[in-house]
Amino acid sequence: MTLQIGSTAPDFEAETTEGRMRFHDWIGDSWCVLFSHPKDFTPVCTTELGYMAKIKPEFDRRNVKIIGFSVDPVGNHARWAEDIGETQGHKPNYPMIGDPELEISKLYGMLPASTSGTSDGRTPADNQTVRNVFVIGPDKKIKLILVYPMTTGRNFDEVLRVIDSLQLTAKHRVATPVNWKQGEDVIIAGSVSNDEAKQLYPEGWREPKPYIRIVPQPGS
Template sequence: MTLQLGDVAPDFEAETTEGHIRFHDWIGNSWCVLFSHPKDFTPVCTTELGYMARIKPEFDKRNVKIIGLSVDPVDNHARWAADIEETQGHAPNYPMIGDSDLHISKLYGMLPASTGGTSEGRTPADNQTVRNVFVIGPDKKIKLILVYPMTTGRNFDEVIRVIDSLQLTANHRVSTPVNWQQGEDVIIAGSVSDDEAKKLYPGGWKAPKPYMRIVPQPGSR
């Protein structure tokens, strides 16, 4: 199964470090970041899980729930949390899904559907494709998919930046330019005619080219 942007994120039930969940019910009316790991007690993932715990308040204030997944049983996650806290200064303060039967990894296309067996005996290299970040909206549709190699730690500050853009553009008919940061100028969406734009932005806009209509971020000034 290959998931695309705009697809409904597959629903599932799972055991986590914070109890049993049904994924869509757990998301509720929030946004969600689901990020996956090939195995517990791996070094790069250890740094990532600790960092996500440290910046969780940034997600909270954006109405974003974060949830991890690792191809190992939940009991292992609890033991790993102690290592994460010891080495990174923060233990996971969000649920971690146990995917020992590989069901969710296959459901989300991170492992081939033909993969058999369980997590028992599988190495990180066997699961190296389980290194995804999915951003899911309150409508349960996938808004962003990032896939990282095992050797490269993820940039979760970039995930926050993209969420800021996704939430802004979901509420206003604008797009965000390269390297955009919260509070910077934005671009009027191409679907908005000049006549409509005059009503939305009576103060006008900068237009270095007719198709590039630049305005201050709505609500920022």
């Protein structure tokens, strides 16, 4: 399956470190970040899981649920969590999905559908493509897909920044410019005519070019 922005995030049932769950039911009316790992007890992923635990309150504040994913069984996740807490100072405080049959990895296109066998005996290099970040909206549509190599730790501060943009632009007819951060000026969406823009922004806007209409962030 080829997943793209706008695709419905595939639903599934799975065992997690917090019990069995149905993914769409677990998301409910929240946003969600699903981030995957090629193998338990890998060094870069250990740092990522610890950092996500540290900044979980930032996701909570945005009504975003976070959930980790690794091809290994849930029992391995529990042992790994101890190492994460010991080395990173923060133990996972969110569920971790187990995928020993590789079904979800294939469902989300992170491993080829032709992949056979189970997670047992597979190395991190065998699963190196299981390094994705999916941001999923309350409508269960995929809003962002990031894919990272095994040797590069992910920037979850950037994921928070993108979520701020996604949530703002879902509510208001604007877009966010390069390197935008919460509270900075935004761009009136191209789908908004000037007549509509005058109703939305009666105080006007800055227009360095007719197609670039800059206004303060709505609600800021």
